[in-house]
Amino acid sequence: MKAPSGPQSAASDPASSPPPDLKRKRPSWQVSAQDITSKQQTLHFSNSKRLKPDNSQPPVTLVKKLASAEMYTFSTRSLVPNGNGNGNGNGAIDLTNDTPPSSPHARRVGGSLKGRSNINPHTGAKKLVVKNLKTNTSWDSKAYLEKIWEQLDVALAIIFGDGHDGFSKEDLYRGVENVCRQGGASTLFSRLEGRCRQHVERDIRTALLEKAGSANTTVLKAVLAQWARWKDQMITIRAIFFFLDRSYLLSSSKPTLAELTPQLFRDTVFSHDALKPKIVEGACDLVAADRRKQQTLDKTLFRQAVDMFHELATYTASFEQRFLGMTQQYVLDWSEKIISEKSVPEYIALAEEFIGKEMARCEEFALDASTRRDLLALLEEELVVRKVADLTDYEALASLLDNSAMSSLAALYALLNRKRLGSKLRPAFAKWVDETGTTIVFSKDEDNMIIHLLSLKRRLDLTWRTAFQRDELLGHGLRESFEAFINKTKKGEATWGTDNTKVGEMIAKYVDQLLRGGTRAIPEILTARRSSSITAPPKDVVLPTAAEENHEDDDMDEDTEINIQLDQVLDLFRFVHGKAVFEAFYKKDLARRLLMGRSASADAERSMLARLKTECGAGFTQNLEQMFKDVELAREEMQSYRQRLEDRVGYEKGKHVDISVNILSAAAWPSYPDIPVIIPANIKRSIDGFELHYKSKHSGRKLDWKHALAHCQMRANFNKGSKELVVSSFQAVVLLLFNGIGADEQVPFSHILSESGLPDTEVKRTLQSLACAKLRPLTKHPKGKDINNTDTFTINTNFEHPKYRVKINQVQLKETKEENKETHIRVAEDRNFECQAAVVRIMKGRKTISHQDLVAETIKATVSRGVLAMSDIKKNIDRLIEKDYMEREEGGMYSYIA
Structure with missing residues (x-):
């Protein structure tokens, strides 16, 4: 309802009509004059500008024109002439009369008035004072306030009874405005507040207290109904008292009507000891029933309750605190039950679903941001932090890793990482990697060891990238675990009682397989878009192919495929400490490939050599590079020999055996046994001819022919x-x-x-x-x-x-046990010599050192070639003491003997 701007009519009696000073009228002025001159006049009006005289006509004419223009109206009662009809007893002059009255002063001066000609023009301007005429009335503002309040009280009774007829809002609004203008705003508000409080206490609260013994939701519904009713009543009341609200309450310390509406209901109804717990519990019971799936959440009722809490300003103090406390207890019981009955993947799925529902409820019903924040923190604390031991349990994680359940692993990490606890998986993850890798390393299936390790490495890399989101700590744990189990040694038949690692030997043999067979030698599980029964992942797991990991196209040439595989093998090789074992077997296999021409790709051979040089340094590949140089030099030597034969007189091509000889450096190449054989005569002559040619160029050298190669x-x-x-x-x-x-x-x-x-x-x-x-x-x-x-x-x-x-392929004898044993024993002996050399270098630099420090620095110096056991290191120290390189001193110290 639009409030009127002011009263349109007035009552006839003083008690009901507005006071006269509120009426709109033209002001009455009282003019006093002592003299009016004919030449120069000055008019002085109270609260008005100075008017310049108009000499073209008499001043009376000017005043009359002003009056005729209705600039001023004069009360005839105040200008009644005294005796002669031209004035009153107070000396006031009626300026509206055509004939100006005679001035008393003029009569005194001239003795008689004979017209305006008797006025003295030399007396100067006289002051003319115009006063506001105010009529004193007998208006009673208190009686008017009581009259208006009687009407307002009747209207309030009708409004509180949910009625809308029987009163005029416009008339009531005018009455409130008039009372406020007379200074009765404070009294009017006090009476209004008391009447509203009486209604809330007597009508609303009493009715609600009768239902206080009912169920919580029943009480909540009743309170919400009364709250909605009370707000509707206050809307009508605010319309009537709008002028009071805007003109008085806004500038005072008292609450406005908009503030009074929730304040009265909160202080009188909501805060009552019998109603407040029921109201809050009723809203919480709605959510609890929905969580237990006992009944569907009454969205309308819950939304109205939340809105009421906000409007009453009790949301944070009353509802939020109780809601979070009830939720915490429920989540605590729920999580304990689920974690004991369900598996870890099932618990993770249910926990994520629970958190999602709770957050969706907060969004749907516009709960405060503080509620969403505290609720999420509560859920994460109860579902994640308190259950971290169960979630990171080794058995649970091992089951997921065994089955390569990527989706479950990703959900597990995501749930833990809500509180930045994803790294808590590291102990269990590292333990599983170590145990799984150790089983592969010490299994009897040595031929497929590297295939199993590469497959395991790819699976774990995929798990780390996708499920564990490249967590840095988990990545460190993965690498440390790989390094630990790959370098585990066990003195047994596989290594002929030495501390050599078997992995280095098998990596060398796998590389030999790749370089001899090319792409055909690549296992199916390690090639693009193919699977194998060997450590094949479950059906729901799709491993990234080698091409995808290296961002290559599907159509890859053979060299690219080989290079990808070599990179994967090199990843394993980096973890190996005992690289001397790899070097020994790789050197032997490389010699066989070079001498018998069995390399699938010369580029792949040199690419692998470059990788080893980058990884291990030039000293590691010095002999390997010499082997390639010997092959190149032998090719040049054969060209020289053939050219010499062609230059010989009587040489006919085709009648002699065409031989090709490789001259190898004994220090760089492996040693081969001499197998006796009777060489045919024509081949023997060619061999002798080449030997004569070679010795003529290189005197003092001896050639040992290895016919088996x-x-x-x-x-x-x-x-x-x-x-x-x-x-x-x-x-x-x-x-x-x-x-x-x-x-x-x-x-x-x-x-x-x-x-x-x-x-x-x-x-x-x-x-x-x-x-x-x-x-x-x-x-x-x-x-x-x-x-x-x-x-x-x-x-x-x-x-x-x-x-x-x-x-016609020769039946290739597998490496005999004697050859394998010889290689391992030779490597072990070399490692002992390397250990002794490292001890001597350390003693020479330190002069005096304790036993523990010496062992630690020896391990550090020999880790790249392969660390010996503590007992073997001690044996080498004893050997050096026997050789007088060092001696023992008191306190477990050693000193160097120069």
Whole structure:
């Protein structure tokens, strides 16, 4: 309702009509004059500007014009003439009369008035005072206030009874305004406040107290209904008392009507001891029932309750505190029950769902930001912090890691990381990695050890990147665990009682497999978009492929694929401390690849060498680089030898055996055993010719021929055509024994053994590759896979192959136990020498040192080549004492002997 700006009419009696000073009227003025001159006049008006005289006409005419223009109105009662009708007894002059009255002063001066001509023009300007005419009335403001309050009290009774008729809001508004203008605002507000308080106490609170024994939600509904009713009543009251609110209450210390509405209800109803607990508990019971899924949350009722708490300014002090306390107790009981009945993944899912619902409720019902903040902190404290021991339990985490449950691991880390507790997984995570890796390292399946380790590394890297969000502490734990189990040693049959790590040996063999076989040698589980039964992840886990990890396209060439695999192997190699074991086996395998031309890619060989040099330094790869240089120098040497043969008189190309020789440095290359063999005469002549040529250029050098490493090409004629056979030197020696023999003539095993000069095992191995393999240029009698001393052999005249050049593979003997043992023992001995050298260097620099410090610095100095056990280090120290390099002193000290 729009409040009127002011009264439109007035009552007839003084008690009901507004006071006269509130009426709008033209002011009455009383004019006193002593003299009016004809030439110069000055009019003085109270609270008005000075008017200049107009000499064109008499002053009376000017005044009359002003009166006729209705600038001023004069009360006729105050200007009644005294006797002659021209004035009153007070000497006031009626300026509206056409004939100006005579001045008393003029009569005194001239004796008689004969008109204006008798006025003395030399007396100067006279002062003319105009006064406001105010009529004194008998207005009674107190009686008016009582009259208006009677009307207001009747209207309030109707409003409190939910009525809307029986009174005029406009008239009541005018009455309130008039009372306020007369200074009765304070009294009026006091009576209004008392009447409202009486209504809230008598009508509202009494009715609610009758229901105080009901259920909490029932009391809450009743209170909300009364609160809504009270607000509607106050809307009408504020419209009537709008002028009081704006003109008086806003500038006073008293509450406005908008403030009075919740204040009265809060102080009288909400704060009552019998109602307040019921109201707050009723709102909390709505949420509790929804959490227990006993009934659906009454969203309208709960929203109204929250709004009421905000409007009454009791949200923080009353509702929020109780709501959080009730929630804490519920979450405590709920979490204890769930963690004991459910698995960790199920608990994580339910906890995240619970937190999500609670936060959604806060958003939906616009709970305060402080409530959302405190509630979230409470939930995280109860569901995460207090359950961190259960969430980081080793058994629970190990189950997830065993099954590669990436989604569950990610949820676990995300839940813990709400309170920055993700790193609490490190002990259990590191323990699982260590135990799993140790099982792989010491398993009997040595051939697949590196495949298992690489697969494990890829799985854990994926877990760390995706599930654990690249947590720095967990990453450190992962690397430390890998380093720990990879360097674990156990004196057993695998390492022939030495402290050598088996991982270094198997890494070298796996690299040899890659460099010999190329992409065909890469295990399926480690290639792009392929899986394998070997440590294959579960169906719901998709491992990133090598191409994806290196941001390569799907169509990768062979060199790129090999390089990716070498990078992965190098990741494992970085964890290995005993790199001397890797060096020994890698050197032996590299020599075989270089001498027999079995490398799949020369670029891959040099790429691996460059990686090792970057990782371990130039000293580590010095011998390996020398091996490559020897191959290059041998190639140049052979070019020089062939050029010398061509320059020789009578040399005809094609009539001599074309040989290719590699000259190897004994210090850089592995040592090979000398296997006796009878070389054919024509090959012997070529060998002697090259040796003569070499010694003529390099005097003082001795050549030891390793025929077991040689291979050759020879032509053979069969019934279905000629073929060029690529065979080893021993295979060639055996095949040459069948020249000039008929197709049906059988050659006994004893004859081959005596004519070739090879050991029995070598003859059997060579004959098995020629007569029992897939490609058989010889036929064994009787047929079988094993070679016996009583077997005989004939030429397979029906040998055929679609290609002209055929490679007959030699039956490759796996590394014998004796060779493996020899390598491990040699490495162990080298490590002892390295340990002694490190001790001597330390003693030479320190002169005097304690036993513990000496052992610690020795381990630090030899860690890159492989650390010995504490007992072995002590044995080496004792050996140096025996050799007089150092001596013992009192207090467990050692001193250096210069």
